Amino acid sequence: MFSSRERTLLLCAGLVIAAGAIARAAEPGHYGYGEKATPGQIAGWDIDVRGDDGAGLPPGSGTVHRGAVVYAEQCALCHGAFGEGEGRLPKLVGGAGTLRDDRPELTVGSYWPFAPTVWDYINRAMPMPAPHTLSADDVYALTAYILHLNDLVPSAFVADRDSLPKVKMPNRDSFVWTDPRPDTMAKACMSACADPADIKIVSTAEGRNLTPRTTGPLDTMQPK
Amino acid sequence: MRSDLWRNWPLVSKLAGTQNPLARRSFLGLGAALAGSLALGARPSQAEPTPASPPADAPWSQSIGPGVVDRPYGRPADTEAGVIRRNVPWLTAGTESSISFSPLQDLHGIITPNGLFFERYHAGRPDVDPDQHRLMIHGLVERPLILSMKDILRFPQVTRIHFIECPANGGMEWRAAQLNSLQFTHGMISCAEWTGVRLSTLLEEVGVRKEAQWAMVEGADGAHMNRSLPLNKCLDDCLVVYAQNGEALRPEQGYPLRLVVPGWEGNVSIKWLRRIKLGDKPWYSREETSKYTDLMPDGTSRGFTWLIDAKSVITFPCPEKPLAGAGLYEIRGLAWTGNGKIRRVDVSTDGGVNWQGARLHEPVLSKALTKFTLPWRWDGQPALLQSRVIDETGYVQPTIAQLRKQRGSNSVYHNNSIQTWQVKPDGSVFDVQLA
Numbered sequence: 001m002f003s004s005r006e007r008t009l010l011l012c013a014g015l016v017i018a019a020g021a022i023a024r025a026a027e028p029g030h031y032g033y034g035e036k037a038t039p040g041q042i043a044g045w046d047i048d049v050r051g052d053d054g055a056g057l058p059p060g061s062g063t064v065h066r067g068a069v070v071y072a073e074q075c076a077l078c079h080g081a082f083g084e085g086e087g088r089l090p091k092l093v094g095g096a097g098t099l100r101d102d103r104p105e106l107t108v109g110s111y112w113p114f115a116p117t118v119w120d121y122i123n124r125a126m127p128m129p130a131p132h133t134l135s136a137d138d139v140y141a142l143t144a145y146i147l148h149l150n151d152l153v154p155s156a157f158v159a160d161r162d163s164l165p166k167v168k169m170p171n172r173d174s175f176v177w178t179d180p181r182p183d184t185m186a187k188a189c190m191s192a193c194a195d196p197a198d199i200k201i202v203s204t205a206e207g208r209n210l211t212p213r214t215t216g217p218l219d220t221m222q223p224k
Numbered sequence: 225m226r227s228d229l230w231r232n233w234p235l236v237s238k239l240a241g242t243q244n245p246l247a248r249r250s251f252l253g254l255g256a257a258l259a260g261s262l263a264l265g266a267r268p269s270q271a272e273p274t275p276a277s278p279p280a281d282a283p284w285s286q287s288i289g290p291g292v293v294d295r296p297y298g299r300p301a302d303t304e305a306g307v308i309r310r311n312v313p314w315l316t317a318g319t320e321s322s323i324s325f326s327p328l329q330d331l332h333g334i335i336t337p338n339g340l341f342f343e344r345y346h347a348g349r350p351d352v353d354p355d356q357h358r359l360m361i362h363g364l365v366e367r368p369l370i371l372s373m374k375d376i377l378r379f380p381q382v383t384r385i386h387f388i389e390c391p392a393n394g395g396m397e398w399r400a401a402q403l404n405s406l407q408f409t410h411g412m413i414s415c416a417e418w419t420g421v422r423l424s425t426l427l428e429e430v431g432v433r434k435e436a437q438w439a440m441v442e443g444a445d446g447a448h449m450n451r452s453l454p455l456n457k458c459l460d461d462c463l464v465v466y467a468q469n470g471e472a473l474r475p476e477q478g479y480p481l482r483l484v485v486p487g488w489e490g491n492v493s494i495k496w497l498r499r500i501k502l503g504d505k506p507w508y509s510r511e512e513t514s515k516y517t518d519l520m521p522d523g524t525s526r527g528f529t530w531l532i533d534a535k536s537v538i539t540f541p542c543p544e545k546p547l548a549g550a551g552l553y554e555i556r557g558l559a560w561t562g563n564g565k566i567r568r569v570d571v572s573t574d575g576g577v578n579w580q581g582a583r584l585h586e587p588v589l590s591k592a593l594t595k596f597t598l599p600w601r602w603d604g605q606p607a608l609l610q611s612r613v614i615d616e617t618g619y620v621q622p623t624i625a626q627l628r629k630q631r632g633s634n635s636v637y638h639n640n641s642i643q644t645w646q647v648k649p650d651g652s653v654f655d656v657q658l659a
Contacts, residue, residue: 026425026428026429027428027431028366028367028428028429028430028431029367029429029431030428030429031378031379031429033371033376033378033379033429034369034370034371034372034375035369035370036367036368036369036370037360037362037368037369037370041360041370042362042368045360045498045499046362046501047448048440048442048450048501048507048509049507050503050505050507050508051508051509051513052505052508087317088316088317089317099519099523100521100522100523104519104634106514106519108514111514111525112510112513112514113508113513114508114513117509117510117513117514120507120509120510121509121510124447124448124450125346125347125446125447125448125449125510128320128321128347128446131347131446131447132446174523174524174525175513175517175524175525175526175527176524176525176526177506177527177528178528179526179528179529179530179531180526181529181531181533181638182533182619183630183631184622184626184627184629184630186620186622186623186626187620188568188570188614189579190570190578190579190580191577191578191579192577192578193576193577193578193579194575194577195577196574196575196577199574199575199576199577199608199658199659200658201608201646201656201657201658201659202400202657202658202659203400203401203656203657204401204646204654204655204656204657205401205402205403205404205405205543205654205655205656206404206654206655206656208402208404210314210402210403211402211403211405212310212311212312212313212405212408214306214310214327214329214405214407214408214544215306215544216306218308218310218311219310219313220313221313221314
């Protein structure tokens with residue numbers, strides 16, 4: 001294609017043409033508000049890790065064994081001792097082979113397509129009461145432990161910026177990343193669109209006792 | 225004080241023992257007060273407790289109310305205290321990572337009042353100090369920038385009306401009719417007038433590098449909630465807003481700064497917005513892989529299903545607002561589409577056998593709620609009410625059966641099916657699904 005110098009020339013030419021064509025088109029720094037972000041400032045907030053290739057994973061590492069220790073301290077209360085979940089709090093383990101079932105179980109092992117996303121999410125949002133407080137090493141260790149609980153890595157696995165992107169998650173290739181909708185081709189028929197005899201109620205919310213009340217104070221739905 | 229003298233002047237108020245004749249409690253005490261006034265020989269015209277006023281005046285017509293700034297911010301009438309956001313306790317483990325529903329059954333326009341806008345949190349509601357809040361824009365840009373709220377307020381301002389809908393709205397109804405309530409079947413949608421700066425203005429200011437194709441947007445909440453957005457959407461119509469219905473954003477809605485991505489699923493409109501990073505590929509964050517992806521019956525999943533397809537619902541009558549006997553009614557409802565404007569809404573009272581066009585009410589705005597009505601003479605017989613929207617692309621709102629045929633019933637998100645309300649002869653209304 002073009003060398004970087006040629007690209008710069010083309011870009012400059014483009015800018016000149018654009019500036020001439022639309023007087024209002026703002027060039028970078030047109031308003032001049034705010035301050036330039038320094039590398040140090042950027043590093044402070046630049047926490048994102050890309051799921052499919054692990055871009056952004058920091059230095060450091062963690063073992064499955066260390067992960068078990070951190071998990072017991074930081075995670076087990078909500079996610080269960082072995083990732084089985086607690087009440088309605090999320091399961092992290094299991095569900096392999098259930099995605100076509102009537103009641104599929106979506107967990108890290110059965111559903112998540114990319115291992116680096118596990119590191120990213122623990123690092124950005126967990127543990128829920130004190131997010132973004134774990135060291136990079138401990139996040140690596142937790143990631144290793146959760147992958148191991150799902151039988152995706154051996155007990156000797158060490159998670160780091162090189163090893164995590166190489167973990168092939170079972171559900172990785174099951175995602176379609178382009179939206180196929182519209183997938184219903186409904187027609188706007190106006191009259192005699194169906195045989196009235198075929199119009200039947202097949203389910204009703206009446207009497208199911210699932211609906212909180214919508215008047216008065218908030219409904220906790222606790223047994224009276 | 226003079227004002228207190230005036231306030232205390234009316235006899236009824238004095239006898240009721242309150243300085244505020246508009247307070248609800250004074251109404252409750254009214255009977256006793258009037259009985260007392262009789263005993264004291266008050267004029268007979270004041271002694272007839274007729275709830276509907278004529279021919280006597282109501283107490284609030286015979287007194288003076290509290291003055292200006294009695295309620296410096298203002299609030300709804302006490303008798304509207306039940307019109308609130310509500311949650312479904314069994315739906316989530318706690319309220320910090322959860323959702324609440326707007327009371328659509330009590331709303332009459334296309335704008336959701338700020339206190340009733342539905343909430344979705346991933347780590348609770350942060351209370352952000354606007355003086356300390358910053359927006360950083362970096363990655364594949366020419367001039368990485370850090371902007372304070374004061375900086376952002378200086379950029380050219382735009383105001384737009386757009387809905388925001390959680391893609392899980394109606395998610396509990398995929399398998400069957402479950403929740404007998406408009407608030408809980410459809411309340412994960414709200415619509416507001418947003419004011420801020422175009423995201424494209426901010427991106428021009430930092431200078432987008434040629435390789436950039438995607439943006440990662442991230443919140444300052446405890447979940448650092450983040451999503452990937454294609455750059456062309458960012459440059460098209462996205463807004464970085466600080467105001468909602470003319471006042472500062474509510475903390476629940478991202479104060480002091482949020483993104484609004486018109487027509488796309490609500491979770492991409494990142495609240496408490498602190499960072500925008502441009503890159504050449506999407507990030508595949510947890511919120512766009514393990515969540516907000518749609519599981520199909522064959523075990524595959526759809527990702528990046530951002531668009532809100534056209535949807536409509538009848539808001540009157542509904543389970544919360546039944547009919548009171550046969551006669552002439554106005555069926556009322558709301559329609560919306562992420563594809564632009566509403567072209568038409570049809571209403572059926574016989575479960576979809578026959579349809580007639582409803583009247584659309586101005587303004588009909590792109591990616592905003594649109595109101596529709598249709599006069600209806602109810603004969604007191606069982607009825608099955610439905611509404612069906614057609615948007616400006618020609619897309620027709622499907623039935624739940626048509627959706628299930630394509631997607632099964634485990635995809636959680638993007639249930640935009642036609643809602644059926646069953647009207648019984650006593651006027652009560654129920655959430656049902658048809659074959």
